[in-house]
Structure formats: C-alpha cells, structure tokens
Amino acid sequence: xxxxxxxxxxxxxxxxxxxxxxxxxxxxxxxxxxxxxxxxxxxxxxxxxxxxxxxxxxxxxxxxxxxxxxxxxxxxxxxxxxxxxxxxxxxxxxxxxxxxxxxxxxxxxxxxxxxxxxxxxxxxxxxxxxxxxxxxxxx
Numbered sequence: 001x002x003x004x005x006x007x008x009x010x011x012x013x014x015x016x017x018x019x020x021x022x023x024x025x026x027x028x029x030x031x032x033x034x035x036x037x038x039x040x041x042x043x044x045x046x047x048x049x050x051x052x053x054x055x056x057x058x059x060x061x062x063x064x065x066x067x068x069x070x071x072x073x074x075x076x077x078x079x080x081x082x083x084x085x086x087x088x089x090x091x092x093x094x095x096x097x098x099x100x101x102x103x104x105x106x107x108x109x110x111x112x113x114x115x116x117x118x119x120x121x122x123x124x125x126x127x128x129x130x131x132x133x134x135x136x137x138x139x
Contacts, residue, residue: 053124057120057123060116060119063119066113067112067115070109075103078106081096081098081099085099
C-alpha cells in the first residue's frame, strides 16, 4: 500500500506537514520572546529583571490562606468521619480510616500554610534588604 494516513489523538498534524522555518537569531528579542527595553542591550546578555517583591509577598499570602482553608476543610472532614464512625458501627472501620487520612491531610496542609507564612516573611525581608533599609546576614 501507498502511504497510509494515521489518525492521531486530537488530530495533530505530522511534523512533515508543517513548513520548516529558519531559526533566526534576533538581537532584539530575549529567549522568551520579549523585546529589550533599550537598544544599548542589543547583542548582550541582559540582567535578571528586578523582582516584584510586593507581588511575590501577595502570592505567598494567597497560598498561605489556601493552606489554612485546606487545613480547616480537612479537619472538618476528619471530625465528620469520626462522628460517622460512632453512628454507623457496621462501617466504623472504613470511617476510622477515612478520618485518619483526613487528619493526615489536615497536618499536611497546615505544614504548607506554615511554609508559605515563612516564605511571605522572607519575601518581606528581601524587599527591605533590596531597598537598603536593612543590612541583614552580612557576617
């Protein structure tokens, strides 16, 4: 038989069907496709962009709150399963196992919230150090 066409998942085209593009080095773009901010950086390695500490702090605060919510939800589910184990003696073993799993999840999400709390504090300290307000860990 001649060349058979194969059906691919989601109807992706084969690499052969795509036209080949030449790889072009551009002195005005970075590795991620953005343009340099000024022409004096053309052909040079650009420095790492300044970190937005406020955005980073807000991100860690958001994740901290999500961890707290996860802890509360898993803890509530553990209590719910404990109650079910008492009320349903026929399936008590199953409910006790689910209670233990929920308790472990609550501990895990509590640890995550604790970790994000410290990341948020670290981000605040980095912001202060970056703006010259504090010289910490110099010695």
